[in-house]
Amino acid sequence: xxxxxxxxxxxxxxxxxxxxxxxxxxxxxxxxxxxxxxxxxxxxxxxxxxxxxxxxxxxxxxxxxxxxxxxxxxxxxxxxxxxxxxxxxxxxxxxxxxxxxxxxxxxxxxxxxxxxxxxxxxxxxxxxxxxxxxxxxxxxxxxxxxxxxxxxxxxxxxxxxxxxxxxxxxxxxxxxxxxxxxxxxxxxxxxxxxxxxxxxxxxxxxxxxxxxxxxxxxxxxxxxxxxxxxxxxxxxxxxxxxxxxxxxxxxxxxxxxxxxxxxxxxxxxxxxxxxxxxxxxxxxxxxxxxxxxxxxxxxxxxxxxxxxxxxxxxxxxxxxxxxxxxxxxxxxxxxxxxxxxxxxxxxxxxxxxxxxxxxxxxxxxxxxxxxxxxxxxxxxxxxxxxxxxxxxxxxxxxxxxxxxxxxxxxxxxxxxxxxxxxxxxxxxxxxxxxxxxxxxxxxxxxxxxxxxxxxxxxxxxxxxxxxxxx
Amino acid sequence: xxxxxxxxxxxxxxxxxxxxxxxxxxxxxxxxxxxxxxxxxxxxxxxxxxxxxxxxxxxxxxxxxxxxxxxxxxxxxxxxxxxxxxxxxxxxxxxxxxxxxxxxxxxxxxxxxxxxxxxxxxxxxxxxxxxxxxxxxxxxxxxxxxxxxxxxxxxxxxxxxxxxxxxxxxxxxxxxxxxxxxxxxxxxxxxxxxxxxxxxxxxxxxxxxxxxxxxxxxxxxxxxxxxxxxxxxxxxxxxxxxxxxxxxxxxxxxxxxxxxxxxxxxxxxxxxxxxxxxxxxxxxxxxxxxxxxxxxxxxxxxxxxxxxxxxxxxxxxxxxxxxxxxxxxxxxxxxxxxxxxxxxxxxxxxxxxxxxxxxxxxxxxxxxxxxxxxxxxxxxxxxxxxxxxxxxxxxxxxxxxxxxxxxxxxxxxxxxxxxxxxxxxxxxxxxxxxxxxxxxxxxxxxxxxxxxxxxxxxxxxxxxxxxxxxxxxxxxxxxxxxxxxxxxx
Numbered sequence: 028x029x030x031x032x033x034x035x036x037x038x039x040x041x042x043x044x045x046x047x048x049x050x051x052x053x054x055x056x057x058x059x060x061x062x063x064x065x066x067x068x069x070x071x072x073x074x075x076x077x078x079x080x081x082x083x084x085x086x087x088x089x090x091x092x093x094x095x096x097x098x099x100x101x102x103x104x105x106x107x108x109x110x111x112x113x114x115x116x117x118x119x120x121x122x123x124x125x126x127x128x129x130x131x132x133x134x135x136x137x138x139x140x141x142x143x144x145x146x147x148x149x150x151x152x153x154x155x156x157x158x159x160x161x162x163x164x165x166x167x168x169x170x171x172x173x174x175x176x177x178x179x180x181x182x183x184x185x186x187x188x189x190x191x192x193x194x195x196x197x198x199x200x201x202x203x204x205x206x207x208x209x210x211x212x213x214x215x216x217x218x219x220x221x222x223x224x225x226x227x228x229x230x231x232x233x234x235x236x237x238x239x240x241x242x243x244x245x246x247x248x249x250x251x252x253x254x255x256x257x258x259x260x261x262x263x264x265x266x267x268x269x270x271x272x273x274x275x276x277x278x279x280x281x282x283x284x285x286x287x288x289x290x291x292x293x294x295x296x297x298x299x300x301x302x303x304x305x306x307x308x309x310x311x312x313x314x315x316x317x318x319x320x321x322x323x324x325x326x327x328x329x330x331x332x333x334x335x336x337x338x339x340x341x342x343x344x345x346x347x348x349x350x351x352x353x354x355x356x357x358x359x360x361x362x363x364x365x366x367x368x369x370x371x372x373x374x375x376x377x378x379x380x381x382x383x384x385x386x387x388x389x390x391x392x393x394x395x396x397x398x399x400x401x402x403x404x405x406x407x408x409x410x411x412x413x414x415x416x417x418x419x420x421x422x423x424x425x426x427x428x429x430x431x432x433x434x435x436x437x438x439x440x441x442x443x444x445x446x447x448x449x450x451x452x453x454x455x456x457x458x459x460x461x462x463x464x465x466x467x468x469x470x471x472x473x474x475x476x477x478x479x480x481x482x483x484x485x486x487x488x489x490x491x492x493x494x495x496x497x
Numbered sequence: 498x499x500x501x502x503x504x505x506x507x508x509x510x511x512x513x514x515x516x517x518x519x520x521x522x523x524x525x526x527x528x529x530x531x532x533x534x535x536x537x538x539x540x541x542x543x544x545x546x547x548x549x550x551x552x553x554x555x556x557x558x559x560x561x562x563x564x565x566x567x568x569x570x571x572x573x574x575x576x577x578x579x580x581x582x583x584x585x586x587x588x589x590x591x592x593x594x595x596x597x598x599x600x601x602x603x604x605x606x607x608x609x610x611x612x613x614x615x616x617x618x619x620x621x622x623x624x625x626x627x628x629x630x631x632x633x634x635x636x637x638x639x640x641x642x643x644x645x646x647x648x649x650x651x652x653x654x655x656x657x658x659x660x661x662x663x664x665x666x667x668x669x670x671x672x673x674x675x676x677x678x679x680x681x682x683x684x685x686x687x688x689x690x691x692x693x694x695x696x697x698x699x700x701x702x703x704x705x706x707x708x709x710x711x712x713x714x715x716x717x718x719x720x721x722x723x724x725x726x727x728x729x730x731x732x733x734x735x736x737x738x739x740x741x742x743x744x745x746x747x748x749x750x751x752x753x754x755x756x757x758x759x760x761x762x763x764x765x766x767x768x769x770x771x772x773x774x775x776x777x778x779x780x781x782x783x784x785x786x787x788x789x790x791x792x793x794x795x796x797x798x799x800x801x802x803x804x805x806x807x808x809x810x811x812x813x814x815x816x817x818x819x820x821x822x823x824x825x826x827x828x829x830x831x832x833x834x835x836x837x838x839x840x841x842x843x844x845x846x847x848x849x850x851x852x853x854x855x856x857x858x859x860x861x862x863x864x865x866x867x868x869x870x871x872x873x874x875x876x877x878x879x880x881x882x883x884x885x886x887x888x889x890x891x892x893x894x895x896x897x898x899x900x901x902x903x904x905x906x907x908x909x910x911x912x913x914x915x916x917x918x919x920x921x922x923x924x925x926x927x928x929x930x931x932x933x934x935x936x937x938x939x940x941x942x943x944x945x946x947x948x949x950x951x952x953x954x955x956x957x958x959x960x961x962x963x964x965x966x967x968x969x970x971x972x973x974x975x976x977x978x979x980x981x982x983x984x985x986x
Binding site for chain 2: 091093099101106109111112113115212213214215216217219220221247248249250251327328330331333334335337339340341350354374377378379382386
């Protein structure tokens with residue numbers, strides 16, 4: 028540790044920038060006092076030689092990780108007044124490692140969205156915006172903007188269908204979704220339980236590795252967390268990829284994908300090839316069914332997960348003359364349109380007479396997608412795809428119908444459906460100076476490979492740092 | 498076969514039961530909150546039970562063991578892979594907005610309970626399945642005119658839902674079945690079977706058909722919270738359905754509520770407003786996969802169950818069919834009896850039978866009189882055994898023992914102490930008894946003459962006189978024997 032500056036200094040610097048760029052709306056809640064206090068404590072620990080892995084590092088938490096005593100909203104009016112009595116496992120691990128929490132970042136309501144425009148607390152502006160205001164992607168849009176705009180060193184996100192990787196790609200930073208089960212979901216406001224996974228948004232692949240190590244591990248409070256030891260991910264940054272086989276699945280060349288993105292995809296493959304990897308064409312034939320199946324499974328689980336927001340015990344309540352009226356008023360006023368849409372879809376696909384045609388079929392598709400990946404990984408070590416079919420779009424230019432909006436997740440949902448780890452690494456800027464990212468996907472619990480190849484990709488891409496911001 | 502006969506002909510009752518049995522465990526099915534009954538409202542509530550955002554269920558492995566034990570005790574097949582589903586509905590005492598249950602893949606398939614009816618005939622009542630699920634909390638509507646209150650103490654407590662096949666044909670079979678099931682669950686220590694406190698609840702499915710005909714449309718009856726009410730509910734529902742059917746109508750497939758105050762059932766919700774529960778696999782819990790060794794280990798802990806115990810009591814102690822069945826019918830009675838036997842000479846079949854007679858006769862009468870159950874008996878198994886020993890060794894007579902028993906109940910003393918204190922030790926010395934008898938005969942020479950003249954009924958009179966002189970302490974057998982000898986002199 029060089030000790031060129033103290034944690035208190037860097038924390039103060041980030042807090043000043045957060046105030047300066049408050050118009051990006053990246054944070055829902057700022058924890059200025061507690062951040063400064065814990066930064067001072069961290070400085071004492073560093074001086075005493077008892078520093079943790081992230082001692083004194085100022086970070087931000089997506090506002091769906093429950094923070095004991097700090098309002099946690101999940102971007103919803105429903106939880107506008109909810110102060111959790113307990114800490115999420117992931118944020119506890121970060122605190123235990125010495126991280127300084129600057130605040131809670133803005134997000135799409137209940138993590139449902141791809142542009143951070145469904146938040147009850149208003150949209151987030153992408154720090155890469157120039158003439159037009161761009162969306163940062165979503166649902167972890169606040170975290171992505173905060174990292175990209177240098178408002179924090181790193182941030183947590185959650186990824187159900189691409190909510191870490193897609194905003195990372197839109198914002199020119201690194202976003203990693205771990206294997207399902209790598210990190211505990213305890214204390215994360217649930218969207219779709221079989222798909223949700225916490226993950227880091229960071230400036231570099233190496234940072235993602237360090238961050239991931241801290242938040243990984245089995246948690247007895249989460250029965251779906253895996254009993255696995257956590258590798259030293261950071262040690263894989265800088266390791267040679269010579270001899271690695273990297274698959275390029277043709278199915279990810281989505282209709283209407285810009286030539287620029289395809290060129291960058293080719294460029295990424297070249298970088299890896301130059302570093303000694305072998306590029307192999309592979310096929311994932313069921314990929315095209317992933318998105319529709321995802322938009323059945325995720326809403327189905329969400330419709331049940333969000334049933335607890337009924338105005339009875341905590342959160343928002345709108346009174347009514349009868350119990351039923353209170354429920355209806357609370358949920359009509361407390362949830363935004365996108366959340367209501369997904370609850371309705373979810374309730375519909377699970378209802379009697381439709382279950383087999385929709386939900387059951389989607390589960391079968393999910394199995395086929397997993398099977399595709401398992402077959403592909405018999406031949407290759409990693410897969411390389413674009414992270415998104417487009418670059419960030421401007422406010423007002425976003426797709427107006429939900430289905431086109433859902434296409435933002437088309438490259439990322441497959442990993443969630445199969446439970447695989449994936450990383451988005453910035454690869455370059457398009458003609459409009461908007462960032463683009465490439466995605467690497469690995470077999471279950473092989474995040475090391477993402478770090479190893481992601482680091483190579485990052486160095487080869489030589490992505491420009493964001494220096495001037497509006 | 499049991500048929501219901503009316504002017505309209507014969508009807509066959511078809512009854513199935515769904516029993517919700519609370520699992521005995523220290524903590525809830527998916528949280529570490531305690532399950533203790535009688536806590537202050539909302540005292541036993543964890544973040545999981547209150548369904549805060551971000552909480553996750555973690556299966557209580559002891560509850561699983563209890564359910565496995567129950568499945569084995571009820572002769573079911575333990576499925577080594579079972580899984581949980583979410584049953585979705587809104588109600589304030591269901592914080593999650595869904596109940597975690599086992600819908601598609603239950604822990605136990607099949608099984609049966611053998612019942613014995615009053616006429617001695619036996620039948621097997623088959624089980625469909627047993628699965629685990631969460632209990633809901635309680636809504637309290639009677640404390641305020643405008644508000645309802647919620648107590649989540651019960652929310653998340655582990656339940657076993659035991660579903661029978663539609664195998665019962667009468668109210669008697671149904672209540673005998675429920676009693677037997679309750680007894681087995683208590684033997685297993687899996688559920689306390691307390692219907693009044695709601696730790697065991699039964700829903701009835703009742704339909705009628707012509708003997709041997711197609712199954713009729715059933716009504717589901719909820720809120721039958723004691724075995725006593727079961728017969729009333731069945732009787733009311735039978736009459737109601739017969740009236741509909743015989744007037745050419747159709748029974749509605751509906752859920753009805755039993756009202757214990759009136760003994761009637763009334764509609765709760767019809768099939769049309771039956772809820773769509775939108776079951777789907779619980780994504781927060783992986784499938785429950787059991788190691789066969791675990792099931793085998795639990796099988797070895799299954800205690801002797803009522804039928805086997807009754808059989809053994811008959812075989813080993815020559816107890817009557819009925820007595821053995823009554824003793825074995827409740828674990829606490831059987832425990833009392835066997836504990837008592839330990840303190841007596843159990844090799845003596847006569848001793849065992851006498852003990853059973855005293856338990857089922859005099860002690861049961863005392864328990865009834867004082868409104869106590871066997872576990873609250875003022876007379877310990879050991880003291881009862883000692884009392885029987887005093888009879889068997891001629892220290893006191895059987896008649897006096899009844900008085901001793903009363904005193905033992907009052908002051909919880911040992912029978913020997915009671916006998917000593919009261920000076921009730923029996924006179925067994927032949928010389929002493931002969932002296933008393935000679936005195937009686939001397940005082941009643943006239944009656945002696947009458948006796949010898951053929952009025953043999955006077956034998957009892959002399960015995961009475963002698964008992965009076967000894968304050969009832971003379972050994973009756975010796976007294977009889979010596980009196981006969983003296984009168985025949």
